[in-house]
Amino acid sequence: MRARFGPRDLDFPDAQLGTMRASRPADSPQLLRERMACDGYLWLRDLLPRADVLAARHVILDHMAAREVLSPGEPVTEGVMPPGGRGLPMNGNRGISHLAQVLKVMEHEALFRFFETWFGETALTFHFKWLRAVGNEAYTGAHMDHVYMGRGSARLHTVWIPLGDIPVDQGTLAVCAGSHRLAGFGRIRDTYGRMDVDRDGVEGWFSRDPLDLSARHGGSWRSTPFRAGDVVVFGMHLMHASTTNLTQRFRLSCDVRYQPASDPVDPRWVRDGKGHSNLPPEKTMEQARAEWQV
Numbered sequence: 001m002r003a004r005f006g007p008r009d010l011d012f013p014d015a016q017l018g019t020m021r022a023s024r025p026a027d028s029p030q031l032l033r034e035r036m037a038c039d040g041y042l043w044l045r046d047l048l049p050r051a052d053v054l055a056a057r058h059v060i061l062d063h064m065a066a067r068e069v070l071s072p073g074e075p076v077t078e079g080v081m082p083p084g085g086r087g088l089p090m091n092g093n094r095g096i097s098h099l100a101q102v103l104k105v106m107e108h109e110a111l112f113r114f115f116e117t118w119f120g121e122t123a124l125t126f127h128f129k130w131l132r133a134v135g136n137e138a139y140t141g142a143h144m145d146h147v148y149m150g151r152g153s154a155r156l157h158t159v160w161i162p163l164g165d166i167p168v169d170q171g172t173l174a175v176c177a178g179s180h181r182l183a184g185f186g187r188i189r190d191t192y193g194r195m196d197v198d199r200d201g202v203e204g205w206f207s208r209d210p211l212d213l214s215a216r217h218g219g220s221w222r223s224t225p226f227r228a229g230d231v232v233v234f235g236m237h238l239m240h241a242s243t244t245n246l247t248q249r250f251r252l253s254c255d256v257r258y259q260p261a262s263d264p265v266d267p268r269w270v271r272d273g274k275g276h277s278n279l280p281p282e283k284t285m286e287q288a289r290a291e292w293q294v
């Protein structure tokens with residue numbers, strides 16, 4: 001399948017962007033821990049009931065249709081964007097993310113069960129939900145999540161939830177396996193990986209060209225076509241990005257966060273936390289990288 005990753009077009013899968021390793025929720029905890037330690041992520045197939053995910057998708061698309069951001073005359077369930085269509089900012093919009101069917105998926109009992117086993121104690125999730133409708137030509141640049149939410153637990157995890165079946169040309173999550181531990185990423189983890197976008201006034205994406213990053217530092221980029229019900233779990237120092245949405249259909253997904261309830265919590269993302277400062281960055285990533293010499 002054709003795909004675009006940063007500025008480069010490729011046929012997925014290929015040597016530069018391979019397929020994620022699949023895990024199952026029923027795999028033994030030891031196997032899952034070994035995989036997480038080695039790869040830095042778990043692609044858990046069918047962790048969530050597909051019907052629940054599709055119900056959340058429909059509620060979100062109805063919400064978008066009511067705000068006239070979908071192409072009129074096309075089935076709402078397809079999420080087609082009009083030519084030159086604008087998206088709908090949904091990041092942190094509790095009016096959408098806290099609708100019952102949507103919240104049911106993002107705070108699903110299967111996620112709490114998974115993390116309570118993983119942490120060996122009660123889990124909590126941020127109230128803030130990063131809900132996305134990603135339009136044509138849009139993508140996410142390579143980054144580590146620590147720069148956005150690193151003020152609390154060292155055991156914070158991201159869960160990326162595709163809200164529908166998403167082929168790679170519609171903009172899927174891509175992870176750089178090994179970037180959380182490989183020596184080639186050591187200096188990046190010690191500089192960029194300790195940054196805080198609000199405190200330091202630096203933009204968050206490390207690179208808009210993920211393949212350049214792996215060519216210089218190692219790691220192995222992986223993505224996959226996702227099915228509704230799958231999730232990807234990873235820690236705060238795994239480099240990740242997305243492929244570009246080359247289609248005319250919005251890519252719906254959400255990233256949510258889980259951590260042990262007894263750990264400190266980044267106050268920006270819970271209760272009435274105010275999120276990012278939203279001040280324009282004082283420094284470009286190019287300037288910061290020159291200073292860090294990475």
Ligand SMILES: O=C(O)CCC(=O)C(=O)O
Pocket residue numbers: 132139140145158159160173240241242253254255
């Ligand atoms: O969905 C995307 O495009 C990016 C997701 C992401 O950066 C994350 O889950 O932390």
